[in-house]
Amino acid sequence: MRSILIMLTTLLFLGSCAHKKNVGQESNGEGWLILKGARLIDGMGGIPRDNVNIVLKDDRIQSILDPKEALPPRAKVLELEGKTVIPALMSSHIHLGMTKGVDVGSRNISAENDLSQLYKFSKYGVGAVLSLGTDGDEIYKIRADSQRSDSSLPRVLTAGRGFGVPNGAPPMDMGIDHVYRPRTVAEARKQLKDLLAKQPDVIKIWVDDFHGKMKKKMDPAIYKALIKDAHANKVPVAAHVYYLQDAKLLVQAGVDILAHSVRDQDVDLELASLMKTKNVAYIPTLSVDESQFIYEKKHTWMDEPFFQGALDAGVMSWLQTSYKANPAARESLSQAQKNVMTLYKAGIVIGLGTDSGANQARIQGFSEHREMELLVDAGIEPLEVLRMATVNNANILGLTKDYAGIQPKMKANLIVLDADPSEDIRNTQKINTVFINGRIIERH
Ligand SMILES: [Zn+2]
Known part of the structure; x- marks a missing residue:
């Protein structure tokens, strides 16, 4: 006592x-x-x-x-x-500054909002984050400051502005304005050159049609050119994916990180061996799928200070009154959990990421801990999950010298x-x- x-x-x-x-x-x-x-x-x-x-x-x-x-x-x-x-945990897929209370969109991005969200990550024990493709130019000073030895904030890595598709992914209704949407290979290469001048840590590309809602996915000729130019500048490329076929094409084209789970079907030996040969990392972001249905019902953990302390003003009542569940996401989560287990057993490097901060139901700080529960629920031992959330992410982010x-x-x-x-x-x-x-x- x-x-x-x-x-x-x-x-x-x-x-x-x-x-x-x-x-x-x-x-x-x-x-x-x-x-x-x-x-x-x-x-x-x-x-x-x-x-x-x-x-x-x-x-x-x-x-x-x-x-x-x-x-x-x-x-x-x-x-x-x-x-x-x-x-401390590391999160290899987050978005900074996009949400403010229940509002979502690039208009909320500011140094002040980014910093307050980073402070929340610190409080929840997250010591490094990769913000994946939605940042404004304010991020570069924040990133530099985060490397100071007297910083109380997580170490910040950024993809700066990501690469999407005109009238395609990421969907315009997600409010993501800080994204290049090249129409041609030449335009993509020019935009990448502008971005590389700012020294992003990673290049982010979106390859998805959001369940057929978008007419067109990114032209493989565009992502091949982006990957080639990024690699010529020693910058890795991370891809938003959903479909197995896209994942295979991206890995063949040289992508370094699959930044979401494959969720349309079982992953197969072909993908696993391609990923293994090319040393491609996998960030399952299981909490993305869960966030689309879990708040349909009230859970006891929603009353706990650990959850409530992570919420912006207004989010709790938004979850209780305005949240719309997407029932199909349940199946996506099961598929994602099955696939992460297959790839884990095949020896693929798996890192923890959450997509937290992409909208108000993807709760920063809380999601990083919830993601570990979902990985354990998928069948992975807690000590291995902790490794994914820490040392594996340091490997994926090139931070092994310090973290x-x-x-x-x-x-x-x-x-x-x-x-x-x-x-x-x-x-x-x-x-x-x-x-x-x-x-x-x-x-x-
Ligand atoms: Zn994301």
């Missing part, structure tokens, strides 16, 4: 005044902080390690020590007995949980403390 009280006092002290300053400096520990006695899940898929001391120095992890190894002197100590530490789980030299982006998610993945929602760049994030 006494140690719990001391710990609470310490956390309150740190939480109340340290979120703008480095915790170590704050504590007179000369930048050193020890997370003492926790269970560690390092994000690399191994079994949890008990009674570990994680030593942080400023914004980085310095060492992982056993109880008998000597601790650095003068360091601040945070007693974490009974807690579990996991790496490859909890090990020495990596950024101190961690979540302290009150319970172990390897026993129940929903325990990732029992967040005690979030560290971004070694700083405690104020969560209330």
Whole structure:
């Protein structure tokens, strides 16, 4: 009891005044902080390690020590007995700034709105995000700032403006204005040249007809040219997909990331072996499909602060009064869950992404945790799902130098949980403390 009280006092002290300053400096520990006695899940898929001391120095992890190894002197100590530490999550498919309350559209994008959404990600333990193809130019400064070692926000990667189709995907009624819609190969190449000047991290393309609603999908000649030019500039390409046939053509054309699940039919050996040979990553975004029907009914978790805390003003009542379920999405979700399991067993690199922020029912912060539940529900072990959400995403995003789980030299982006998610993945929602760049994030 006494140690719990001391710990609470310490956390309150740190939480109340340290979120703008480095915790170590704050504590007179000369930048050193020890997370003492926790269970560690390092994000690399191994079994949890008990009674570990994680030593942080400023914004980085310095060492992982056993109880008998000597601790650095003068360091601040945070007693974490009974807690579990996991790496901060990463989300490889989100959209920033598009929603404001219940309103959706590029008109809502501003530095201020992007930053407030990024802060929400921090509070929910998301330490890196890839915003996939809907950003305005405000994103480039935000991205640069997110790389500072004193940032309290997730590391930001962006595809800048994505590539869609005139009168086609992404549907105009989604309110996505910041998208190129080339009519010819020449136009696409010119637009890509403009975009590359801004140094996007990824190029995003939409290849879908939205259940036949759009007359035309992107001409393969256009995406082939975009992939070729992007690769010549060493920039990977991520594709919105739905159909198996498109996925195969895109992988053959050299796409690097399938940014949604194949949902029209079972994936087959041909796709799996193509993806494997070409080292293509798969971001299943199961929560996209679920978000289209799940709010039809009230669920007990909708009353919990973890869910409600992620909602913008007005969204709860919108969900209860104006939300329209798409019954076909249930089938899409089952198909997506079946396909992710097949590709996982075939050894494809799978990363966590959610499409959160694309509309008001895709709830940022909450969706990233919900996605892990859906992946476990698909049949994947919690420790593997945690790897998808952390180390796999670092691989996919080219961030392994800084974010490859909890090990020495990596950024101190961690979540302290009150319970172990390897026993129940929903325990990732029992967040005690979030560290971004070694700083405690104020969560209330
Ligand atoms: Zn998206």
